[in-house]
Amino acid sequence: MTKVKDIGEQGLLERLQRFCPPEMIGDDAAVLVTEPEQSLVVTTDMLVDGVHFSHVTTSPSDVGWRAAAANLSDLAAMGASPLGITVGLGLPEDLGVSWVESLYQGMTECLQQYNTPIVGGDVVRSPITTVSITAFGQVHPQKIIRRSAAQVGDAIVVTGVHGASHAGLKLLLNPELGEKLTSAEKAALIKAHQRPQPRLDVLSFLWQSLESNSPLPVAGMDSSDGLADAVLQICRASGVGAILESSQIPLPVAFSHWLTPEQALEYALYGGEDFELVLCLPQVSANLLIHLLDRSAAIVGTITSHPQVILHHQNEKIPDQVLSLSQGFQHFGK
Amino acid sequence: MTKVKDIGEQGLLERLQRFCPPEMIGDDAAVLVTEPEQSLVVTTDMLVDGVHFSHVTTSPSDVGWRAAAANLSDLAAMGASPLGITVGLGLPEDLGVSWVESLYQGMTECLQQYNTPIVGGDVVRSPITTVSITAFGQVHPQKIIRRSAAQVGDAIVVTGVHGASHAGLKLLLNPELGEKLTSAEKAALIKAHQRPQPRLDVLSFLWQSLESNSPLPVAGMDSSDGLADAVLQICRASGVGAILESSQIPLPVAFSHWLTPEQALEYALYGGEDFELVLCLPQVSANLLIHLLDRSAAIVGTITSHPQVILHHQNEKIPDQVLSLSQGFQHFGK
Numbered sequence: 001m002t003k004v005k006d007i008g009e010q011g012l013l014e015r016l017q018r019f020c021p022p023e024m025i026g027d028d029a030a031v032l033v034t035e036p037e038q039s040l041v042v043t044t045d046m047l048v049d050g051v052h053f054s055h056v057t058t059s060p061s062d063v064g065w066r067a068a069a070a071n072l073s074d075l076a077a078m079g080a081s082p083l084g085i086t087v088g089l090g091l092p093e094d095l096g097v098s099w100v101e102s103l104y105q106g107m108t109e110c111l112q113q114y115n116t117p118i119v120g121g122d123v124v125r126s127p128i129t130t131v132s133i134t135a136f137g138q139v140h141p142q143k144i145i146r147r148s149a150a151q152v153g154d155a156i157v158v159t160g161v162h163g164a165s166h167a168g169l170k171l172l173l174n175p176e177l178g179e180k181l182t183s184a185e186k187a188a189l190i191k192a193h194q195r196p197q198p199r200l201d202v203l204s205f206l207w208q209s210l211e212s213n214s215p216l217p218v219a220g221m222d223s224s225d226g227l228a229d230a231v232l233q234i235c236r237a238s239g240v241g242a243i244l245e246s247s248q249i250p251l252p253v254a255f256s257h258w259l260t261p262e263q264a265l266e267y268a269l270y271g272g273e274d275f276e277l278v279l280c281l282p283q284v285s286a287n288l289l290i291h292l293l294d295r296s297a298a299i300v301g302t303i304t305s306h307p308q309v310i311l312h313h314q315n316e317k318i319p320d321q322v323l324s325l326s327q328g329f330q331h332f333g334k
Numbered sequence: 335m336t337k338v339k340d341i342g343e344q345g346l347l348e349r350l351q352r353f354c355p356p357e358m359i360g361d362d363a364a365v366l367v368t369e370p371e372q373s374l375v376v377t378t379d380m381l382v383d384g385v386h387f388s389h390v391t392t393s394p395s396d397v398g399w400r401a402a403a404a405n406l407s408d409l410a411a412m413g414a415s416p417l418g419i420t421v422g423l424g425l426p427e428d429l430g431v432s433w434v435e436s437l438y439q440g441m442t443e444c445l446q447q448y449n450t451p452i453v454g455g456d457v458v459r460s461p462i463t464t465v466s467i468t469a470f471g472q473v474h475p476q477k478i479i480r481r482s483a484a485q486v487g488d489a490i491v492v493t494g495v496h497g498a499s500h501a502g503l504k505l506l507l508n509p510e511l512g513e514k515l516t517s518a519e520k521a522a523l524i525k526a527h528q529r530p531q532p533r534l535d536v537l538s539f540l541w542q543s544l545e546s547n548s549p550l551p552v553a554g555m556d557s558s559d560g561l562a563d564a565v566l567q568i569c570r571a572s573g574v575g576a577i578l579e580s581s582q583i584p585l586p587v588a589f590s591h592w593l594t595p596e597q598a599l600e601y602a603l604y605g606g607e608d609f610e611l612v613l614c615l616p617q618v619s620a621n622l623l624i625h626l627l628d629r630s631a632a633i634v635g636t637i638t639s640h641p642q643v644i645l646h647h648q649n650e651k652i653p654d655q656v657l658s659l660s661q662g663f664q665h666f667g668k
Contacts, residue, residue: 026482027411028377029469030375031375033373034368040367040374041363042364042468043362045422045456046456046460046464046466048464074363088468122378124385126380126385127382127461134422139365141367146361147360237360
């Protein structure tokens, strides 16, 4: 196995430059053309081996995909289109060069869907594998999605399903949990964990749904830290509350015959890493957005003036629950 | 001592947000306004404890200053004005919170000189202190400085003096080396190492010197990896050569009574981390630039068609030397 120390940082940089557009290479910095009248949006994430990923559950290409997806998701959450990413790598000398190339392969596979280049990077020696990604995008100033813009009466729309990524992780760690699942169901949940899709595709439908119907701005964020966290963060930043209807939260189909309703809801609200969008917009626009997204989104609740996030259970004899950032999931009082 | 683990990543993020403009905080990403008709310039660096800095020779505020300066220098080397930086931090749980705050203090002190904000970041747990900075700037597309634009006959201009940062590091590691130096001389050399200045100030003078005299583009880069490396990189990227006159390379005044001419030249050519600019431009513009910079810059050589970088020694009976990227400094054949 060729190790990082065998080819050195310079040798590795040369191999990794194959993943970058040639015009980005060779100067002190990369140059990107932005459109006039667009604002620049910037986000950054650091991932550390043993803390954010593990050689056991995640292949290097999946580490790369997930890292790219998480950053693109942050751009989507702001309403921004991606322009490029930079990648800083801290690498132990004994790490295999193929690990690093697979990491870049995974990043590139995710980025190529959105024509997003890797425009720069740095490779340094480190005792621990560390990946630092900064993504930049652009957005028209009037289309910036902010957490703080939720209005009382807004519908709370979530894209996709929630809980799938967490279920996928559970299945990777404990394969025996998947006995009741078909191979296709297992594969879909594991894929949701290993290859999450940033929801940049939602933005054009969002602008369409708002056209002439609603004043901007839209409130929103992504659900990388869980659906409950996203709603709570939006409500805190906007100085409002919300009521969520548990039965309206879209779940993976497999959950109905695999998990108890309580488990399913816990995965969906607190599992995290689904990288879906949570958006607050007027009801009429919300309905139009769901129609445009071919019903792969749902209204899960409403923004209220009362500064609490209440989880209501329409179909079950369970009292309302108050969600909070600190307290995590409260099990049903059964 | 309050440790990172005592207040957690969230608590630390809140403390560090004091160093950021309030409007940048609270969303998935930061939003920056760019000017129309400017291109975006992006550069990134990763620094690892024990590899790029040491708790022994460098205070956390100097680590922060140097990290910010290195990134701003990369922007200056492209001709770009800074817009902001993001900071990713990997931190051991036992690290003192005051270390991290001093790091940010040092970064901020450097950045404030150029009204450059810290616009985003990430704080994660890591076994080893890691600092990852990405800087963004903007430049008019016609003013981009590239390594590949050197023309035969161009004057090679260097700003400031070279060798000071390396001398400062030597003095920090071996204080006894400084016996022949005055306190002021020692302090100046050490400051050059601990608090290097990115040469963003040179850019407006550069544009002035080129006005109506010369066609753009200008070739150049910074001397972060040494003056010899900068000239060699520019020549390689431009497919040209250069002749450098050793007696014309500006050195710190103290070198003349402290180092042998050979040592002085070695520090200047190969020491690195001076973060000065090396620019190739027509002779008339070069002379004007040096005048505008009040002679704190010098013409050290000329771009030639012969694809070698030759070091000539006008005042000494030493044969010409051919510089190369791989071979490092060749000691005089005495």
